[in-house]
Amino acid sequence: MFLNWRFLQPKARGVHLYNTKSKKKEILKPLKAPLVSIYSCGPTVYGPVHVGNLRSYVFADTLHRTLTVAGYKPKHVINITDVGHLTDDADFGDDKVEKEAAKQKRSAKEITEEYTQAFMDDLDALNIVRGRYQFPKATDHITEQIEIIEALEEKGHTYKTKDGVYFDTDTFPTYGELGGVNLAQLQEGARVDVGEKKNAADFALWKLSGGAKRLQEWDSPWGIGFPGWHLECSAMAISHLGEQIDIHTGGEDHIYTHHNNEIAQSESATGKTFASIWMHNAFLNFGGEKISKSLGNTTLLKELDHPMALRYLFLEAHYRTPQSFTKESLAGAERALGRLHLFADSLKDVKETYVANEYLNKFKEAIFDDLNTPKALALMWEMVRDADVSKGAKKKTLSRMDRVLGLEIFGHRLKIKIPHEVQALAEKREEYREKKDFKKADELRDLIKEKGFVVKDSDEGFIVEKLN
Numbered sequence: 001m002f003l004n005w006r007f008l009q010p011k012a013r014g015v016h017l018y019n020t021k022s023k024k025k026e027i028l029k030p031l032k033a034p035l036v037s038i039y040s041c042g043p044t045v046y047g048p049v050h051v052g053n054l055r056s057y058v059f060a061d062t063l064h065r066t067l068t069v070a071g072y073k074p075k076h077v078i079n080i081t082d083v084g085h086l087t088d089d090a091d092f093g094d095d096k097v098e099k100e101a102a103k104q105k106r107s108a109k110e111i112t113e114e115y116t117q118a119f120m121d122d123l124d125a126l127n128i129v130r131g132r133y134q135f136p137k138a139t140d141h142i143t144e145q146i147e148i149i150e151a152l153e154e155k156g157h158t159y160k161t162k163d164g165v166y167f168d169t170d171t172f173p174t175y176g177e178l179g180g181v182n183l184a185q186l187q188e189g190a191r192v193d194v195g196e197k198k199n200a201a202d203f204a205l206w207k208l209s210g211g212a213k214r215l216q217e218w219d220s221p222w223g224i225g226f227p228g229w230h231l232e233c234s235a236m237a238i239s240h241l242g243e244q245i246d247i248h249t250g251g252e253d254h255i256y257t258h259h260n261n262e263i264a265q266s267e268s269a270t271g272k273t274f275a276s277i278w279m280h281n282a283f284l285n286f287g288g289e290k291i292s293k294s295l296g297n298t299t300l301l302k303e304l305d306h307p308m309a310l311r312y313l314f315l316e317a318h319y320r321t322p323q324s325f326t327k328e329s330l331a332g333a334e335r336a337l338g339r340l341h342l343f344a345d346s347l348k349d350v351k352e353t354y355v356a357n358e359y360l361n362k363f364k365e366a367i368f369d370d371l372n373t374p375k376a377l378a379l380m381w382e383m384v385r386d387a388d389v390s391k392g393a394k395k396k397t398l399s400r401m402d403r404v405l406g407l408e409i410f411g412h413r414l415k416i417k418i419p420h421e422v423q424a425l426a427e428k429r430e431e432y433r434e435k436k437d438f439k440k441a442d443e444l445r446d447l448i449k450e451k452g453f454v455v456k457d458s459d460e461g462f463i464v465e466k467l468n
Contacts, residue, residue: 015070015368017063017247018320020255020278021178025370028067028277030246036072037241038064039275041233041250041258042135044081045115046096049122050298051310051325052284056251058311059281059319059371061128063249065404066367079236080119080137082112083216084207085229089257091164091197091204095226098215108215112137125307127406134240138232142218145227145235149205149220151269158205161196165206165222169199172264176201178278179256203261204228230261234274238266248275252282281319286326299325305466308407309334315373315405331465335456337407338463343384344398344409352399353392359383360397367404376404422448426455426464433457 014027030036040060043049057078064074087093101108116137123130138145149165152158157171169175194200208225209217217224227235237245243266250259259278266274286299301307313333317323359379366375380401383389389397395410402409429444448455449467456463 015067015072016370017277017279018370019276020280023180026277028072028246030072031244031276034071034073036067036074036247037245038067038074038076038247038249039233039237039241039245040076040078040248041254042079042081043115043119044085044096044229045112045119046085046100047115048118048300050300051304052286052298053251054122054126054301054310055284055314055319055323056249056281057123057128058126058314059279060249061126061406062315062319062371062373062404063247063279064132065406066371069403070368074132075134075241076132077134077136077236077240079233080112080116080135081229081232082116082137082139083108084138084227084232086207091166091207091228092195095214095216101215112139122301125301126311127308127408136236136240138227138236139216141232141235141239142227144239145231146206146220148231148235148238148265148269149222152205152265155268157265157268159198160222162208163196163210164204164208164225164228166197166202167205167261167265167268169201169203169264172268175264176256176260178260178263203230203257205231205265230258231265233258234262234266234269237262237274238270243270243272243274245275247277247279249279249281252280255280279319282322284323284325286324304330306330306334306337309337312337312407315377315407318374319371334465335463338456338465340384340407340409342463347391347395347398347410350391350395352396353390354396355400356383356386356389356393356397359386359389360400363401363404373405376401380405419451422451422453422464425451426453426462429455430462 016025016027018024019026028036038060040056043053060076060078064076067074083095083097085096087096087099097108097111101111104111120130120135149158152167153165157168158165159168160166194202205228206220206222206225207228208223214226217226237248248259248262255278263274301310304310309330310333313325313330314323316333323329359382363376363379366372366379369375380398383397384394398409425444425448429441429448432438432441432444445455448464452467454465454467456465
């Protein structure tokens, strides 16, 4: 009797996830199983997101898919920050949206709408199904943010300066525990001008406009201004998921400041544990440096010839492992995904039979063990190459595995950006190969190479790639 692809229910099989807060893997125990509430820090929409940013969303989507096939029902929020994120995390500098709007001489709304849509287009290109998520905007939750500040003020966690309302970290003794740094160490290590702040770690809840007319500002009990970046996430998480959530995700750069601030303000306001499990993906690196706009080494998804190959590349490394984004690593992912699609095409007319249980069970063990996608991919390829597994079983098992991998193995295809002329030459070459006229086929192969492309053959057909 073959095992159906219905993952065992949560009570029978546990999903283990690494918790940044406890520094160990923990079995997921949702507050209201089978529902799992998840909040993932979304983009600040003052410009396009780059490939380094996108690692966070493929990671979050892999988590979502894994929990779904494990029998859970994720309720997943990815926020849109369209106000309040300053150019300096220490609460100094300009609002990133306002700064970009002034630079382009456009309205803040025009800027945020354009780059929100660009972000959504990137999610589509990476097969992150938007209908599975909620995407609340910070500007739609101003009232909720003001209510949290009022609750904090009533409980003695705030103080006011000439430029805004701040959270007093002295009132939250466990501040900084997410990154393993206590408050005293943070204060002693401060080497910056804190202005009117009592402590270097204190952070803004509400920034005052200060007489200067802003594109985005609101009235509040403390004066006209705008909310702090950290406050927005707490308000949106609580509004859409409740005062306690199961999982909070984000990039590792959010740990020490943004996420510790979220914990401090949320738990001080509600008196409850904000998130049970904190999960963070490692940086995507380029030339030994993390990819970031400030370093000027960014690449956009739309600049890639094979956008879905980026998803495959991310799956090749564990989400907590730093990963290199290079011309070579991306080309390797492109080739691997191309081979996978060729194999899938060869099964087009094959009827699905049964699930290869031995491989499927090991695959489940890998993904339920803190999303071990490198091992899961290795098992997938081992199954593909196993001559003892029938084609019908391979087709059915691949379909089930792809529910987690999200590579659209039997659907979406890489759209290779090659000139029409090159594509025509490749197809003509294939005709000569079928006629066994290898001399003419080789001549066309050389001509294609002169134009900067290469044709690779297999029993299932050919693929065209750019030369490295």
